[in-house]
Amino acid sequence: MLEVLGLDSGTEAVYRLMLTHPGWGVDRLAGALDADRHTVVRALDTLADLALLRSATADDTPGPGRLVPPRAGLGALLERRQSELARTQLEIDATRAAVADLLTEYTALGREPLPGGGTERFAGAEAVRRTQADLAARATDEFLALAPSPAADTDADDPWLLDLPLLRETATRGVRVRILVTDPTEGLRRLAAAGAEVRLLPSLPVLLSLADGSDAALPLDPAAPGDGAVLVREPGVLEGLRILFRQLWDAAAPLPGTPAPRATGCTSQERALLRHLADGLTDEAAARRLGISLRTERRLISQLSERFGARSRFQLGLEAARSGLV
Secondary structure (H helix, E strand, O other): OOOOOOOHHHHHHHHHHHHHOOOOOHHHHHHHHHOOOOHHHHHHHHHHHHEEOOOOOOOOOOOOOOOHHHHHHHHHHHHHHHHHHHHHHHHHHHHHHHHHHHHHHHHHEEEEEEEOOEEEEEOOOHHHHHHHHHHHHHOEEEEEEOOOOOOOOOOOOOOOOOOOOHHHHHHHHOOOEEEEEEOOHHHHHHHHHHOOEEEEEEOOOEEEEEEEEEEEEOOOOOOOOOHHHEEEHHHHHHHHHHHHHHHOOOOOOOOOOOOOOOOOOOHHHHHHHHHHHHHHOOOEEEEEEHOOHHHHHHHHHHHHHHHHHOOHHHHHHHHHHHHHOO
């Protein structure tokens, strides 16, 4: 119990025994604790180092030393530990701020803001990779991509290649991940198994990453996609890109070897929401788990209730269980 103050279990046992038997010597303490003399002496040294034991004087009760009263001794240790933890927390806060600054600088390398604030340019292949990864990592609702398949014969230096581990993590935290590619691969099948939706096109009309309908990355030059990316936040352009993606998605073919897309009628995000509701989470807690707003979470519940013909959350849970979703 007192390890946080620097007392291991053996030292604490000696300390507690001395509180009730302050006059006992080393040998008697060792006998009562069924420990050897060296162990007890080492515990007494620790107590002295922690200022919980004063050296014996001629006026003291016979024994290895005089204990400092617990209120004073342990209280001082506790205050010292609290001060250490407060300093540690300050260091953590400062480190967190430094990491945030570093990530901002890392993502911004090669960035060239354009007038108006709705568009930014990122020069170089590495900047393209960072921009793509940033969009996937901070997506909370939806991540869409038109990207080259990460096949063995694909140029590994292509910065627009899918980052499959990152996309699997994105899908498993409830974000709806939809990917359009040109070739099926085993990696894409594993991605689909993790909850992402993957379809195939004969060719890609454009390279694109779109997160939450609020940020989209496109090549600066379609003829040289590795030269850089442009990050777009203009609402009109974003809506046009989402419409383009939906049209291509509807025309695309399912990924061979995987269940038909949305065979259950639910996205990975909707399935995650149903699981959270089945676990008894409140709307607020479920929204936090999914990283979406409460308004979005309630809109999803309304859509699911209409789809399943449920008139209550309880009935929605029953219908989801019958469908094997929870």
